[in-house]
Amino acid sequence: MTKPAPSAPAERELDVAMERFATISHGLLESYDRLSERAERVEGELAVANAELARRVAELDAILEALPTGVVVRDCLGAVTRVNAAALEIAGTPAGGDTAQLTRLFAGLPQDAAEPVRVELERPDGAVRALRTRTAAIQVRQGDGAGSVQILDDQTELEQLGRRAATSEKMAAVGTLAAGIAHEIRNPLNAIKGFAALLGRGVADNEKHARWAELAVSGCEEAEAIVAGLLSYAEPSQLELETVDASELVADALARCTVPADASVETFVDAPPFAGDRIKLRQALRNLIDNALSVQTTSARVRVTARVEAGELALRVADAGAGVEPSLRDRVLEPFYTTRAEGTGLGLALTHTVAQLHGGRLEIEDACAEYGGAEFVLRFPLRVSHETR
Numbered sequence: 001m002t003k004p005a006p007s008a009p010a011e012r013e014l015d016v017a018m019e020r021f022a023t024i025s026h027g028l029l030e031s032y033d034r035l036s037e038r039a040e041r042v043e044g045e046l047a048v049a050n051a052e053l054a055r056r057v058a059e060l061d062a063i064l065e066a067l068p069t070g071v072v073v074r075d076c077l078g079a080v081t082r083v084n085a086a087a088l089e090i091a092g093t094p095a096g097g098d099t100a101q102l103t104r105l106f107a108g109l110p111q112d113a114a115e116p117v118r119v120e121l122e123r124p125d126g127a128v129r130a131l132r133t134r135t136a137a138i139q140v141r142q143g144d145g146a147g148s149v150q151i152l153d154d155q156t157e158l159e160q161l162g163r164r165a166a167t168s169e170k171m172a173a174v175g176t177l178a179a180g181i182a183h184e185i186r187n188p189l190n191a192i193k194g195f196a197a198l199l200g201r202g203v204a205d206n207e208k209h210a211r212w213a214e215l216a217v218s219g220c221e222e223a224e225a226i227v228a229g230l231l232s233y234a235e236p237s238q239l240e241l242e243t244v245d246a247s248e249l250v251a252d253a254l255a256r257c258t259v260p261a262d263a264s265v266e267t268f269v270d271a272p273p274f275a276g277d278r279i280k281l282r283q284a285l286r287n288l289i290d291n292a293l294s295v296q297t298t299s300a301r302v303r304v305t306a307r308v309e310a311g312e313l314a315l316r317v318a319d320a321g322a323g324v325e326p327s328l329r330d331r332v333l334e335p336f337y338t339t340r341a342e343g344t345g346l347g348l349a350l351t352h353t354v355a356q357l358h359g360g361r362l363e364i365e366d367a368c369a370e371y372g373g374a375e376f377v378l379r380f381p382l383r384v385s386h387e388t389r
Contacts, residue, residue: 031302041219070131070152072106073138079103090131090154092123111135111148118155128326130156185227193220239277239357246271246306246313249278253285254304263293263300270307275383276358281315284354287347288317288376295321312360313382319375324364348376355380 064071070087074080080102088094091105109119109131116134123129135150193216200213247269259265286306292302301320306313352362360380367375 034311047311070154072109072150072152073147074111074150075147078111080106086154087152090152091121092125092127092128092129106150109133109150109152111150116140116153121152121192126326129154130159186224189220189223189227193217193224196220211274235256240279241275242278244276244278244281245273249281249285250304250306250315253282256282257289257293260300262298263296263302265289266303266307268303268307271313271382272308272384274313276313276380277354280357281378284351284378285315287351288315288378291347291376292317292319292321292373295319295373303371308382310381311382312379315378316375318367318371318375319365319373320371323366323372323374351376351378354378 015020045197046308064082064084067084067086070090071082071084072080072087073082077098081099083102083106087106093105099247108121110117110133113134114136117130119131119133121129121131130151132155133150135148137148138146140146196213196216200210200217203209205214250267250269254267283336289302293300298318303316303318305316305318307316308314348362355378358380360378363379365375365377367373
């Protein structure tokens with residue numbers, strides 16, 4: 001059976017349909033091409049935008065890391081999300097650490113200080129840094145808060161410099177005062193001491209009166225020592241350099257100290273003869289030993305060492321006392337500052353001056369576990385003397 005041929009109207013409808021399909025297909029292809037071109041253009045623009053964003057982020061990171069002040073970034077919950085190298089250096093911790101560790105590290109800092117305030121940050125090693133800090137909120141669209149950024153400006157060295165300048169001014173004033181009154185005080189003081197000694201010999205058979213005369217002489221000697229300490233500030237630049245034997249220096253200083261019967265003093269010397277002012281160094285070392293003995297009430301333990309450390313002569317005096325708080329380690333070197341009712345506050349200040357005259361410094365360290373108190377270290381460059389004594 002043969003299939004009937006399509007009629008003319010049916011053929012026209014089919015042709016029209018085919019033409020429409022071809023038009024639509026062509027339109028779709030053109031749309032696809034346009035979309036493809038647009039997608040490629042958008043992708044290219046996105047790549048450029050991403051590259052610019054990466055460049056700006058890298059630039060921001062470089063600026064953040066180059067800032068000499070510390071920067072701490074927190075999220076809206078107060079967790080630390082970012083710190084720069086300066087902040088880690090201030091905190092005394094190496095780079096790295098997760099959010100929880102960083103949050104704990106900076107937990108003691110105020111987070112709402114809109115104006116600069118002074119705070120102290122204790123490092124993991126126990127050192128305390130003096131900071132000025134302020135915090136600003138990070139604002140995003142429509143005023144929503146996204147966290148905060150905190151600036152940390154380390155003022156420790158500046159404050160230490162200010163204290164040293166104040167100490168220098170105070171020492172200069174003390175020197176001027178001492179130079180003006182030394183003779184006025186010493187003349188009557190010597191007279192009192194001489195007559196008290198004569199009275200002591202005249203009343204030797206009266207135990208009470210002899211004791212009073214002895215106390216008068218002792219008081220004059222103590223006053224003379226204070227005046228001598230003051231005069232050390234009046235003429236601080238005079239050094240009488242000579243060859244000094246470290247063993248003899250330690251022995252002489254120790255011999256001039258009043259060591260209680262129940263005290264234990266160990267010495268260790270491993271240093272060559274050197275050039276220094278023997279009298280001033282002996283006085284300085286004596287001050288350190290007396291200070292170490294005075295901070296211990298009973299069964300005092302003191303260790304005195306003299307050795308070469310990194311090209312410097314280090315005179316160390318360690319004790320088993322209560323130690324020195326880190327916050328007080330600069331103040332105890334100031335003249336007239338003392339924590340003892342019977343102290344004058346001149347011993348450590350004078351030792352500090354002697355160290356500086358020799359081109360060195362006086363440091364306070366934690367003593368080893370064996371002693372547990374404090375260790376005072378008088379350091380100055382070792383000038384080896386080749387003279388024979």
